[in-house]
Amino acid sequence: xxxxxxxxxxxxxxxxxxxxxxxxxxxxxxxxxxxxxxxxxxxxxxxxxxxxxxxxxxxxxxxxxxxxxxxxxxxxxxxxxxxxxxxxxxxxxxxxxxxxxxxxxxxxxxxxxxxxxxxxx
Numbered sequence: 001x002x003x004x005x006x007x008x009x010x011x012x013x014x015x016x017x018x019x020x021x022x023x024x025x026x027x028x029x030x031x032x033x034x035x036x037x038x039x040x041x042x043x044x045x046x047x048x049x050x051x052x053x054x055x056x057x058x059x060x061x062x063x064x065x066x067x068x069x070x071x072x073x074x075x076x077x078x079x080x081x082x083x084x085x086x087x088x089x090x091x092x093x094x095x096x097x098x099x100x101x102x103x104x105x106x107x108x109x110x111x112x113x114x115x116x117x118x119x120x121x
Contacts, residue, residue, distance in 0.1 A: 005022070005023045005112055006114055007023070013121050017086065020094055020117070021081075029074055033052050035099060035108060037094070037095045038094045039095070048081075049070045051102070052102045068081060087119060089119075093116050097112070
């Protein structure tokens with residue numbers, strides 16, 4: 001059964017760092033592209049990044065470029081989102097999702113339950 005589970009969220013001060021994990025089950029992570037998204041209450045869902053299955057390159061949204069870094073551990077079937085220089089506007093529920101490729105028209109067929117990130121002093 002295909003499943004994605006996010007973890008690692010929590011409360012962090014502005015300027016701080018946090019690492020999120022996305023553990024995949026029911027499929028091999030290296031065979032798919034994985035996107036990170038976030039959604040704050042009352043806000044539209046925002047795409048943050050996408051890591052390709054091959055050749056494994058990553059694209060980032062302008063809002064997080066230079067601050068967020070995606071990595072993949074195929075042995076653990078896990079995708080990580082390393083977040084730094086966090087801002088209050090980064091506060092949101094963060095999701096990972098599966099796709100066939102990192103394209104603007106890509107449909108994501110499976111989503112995790114989300115993990116909450118709160119940036120506040």
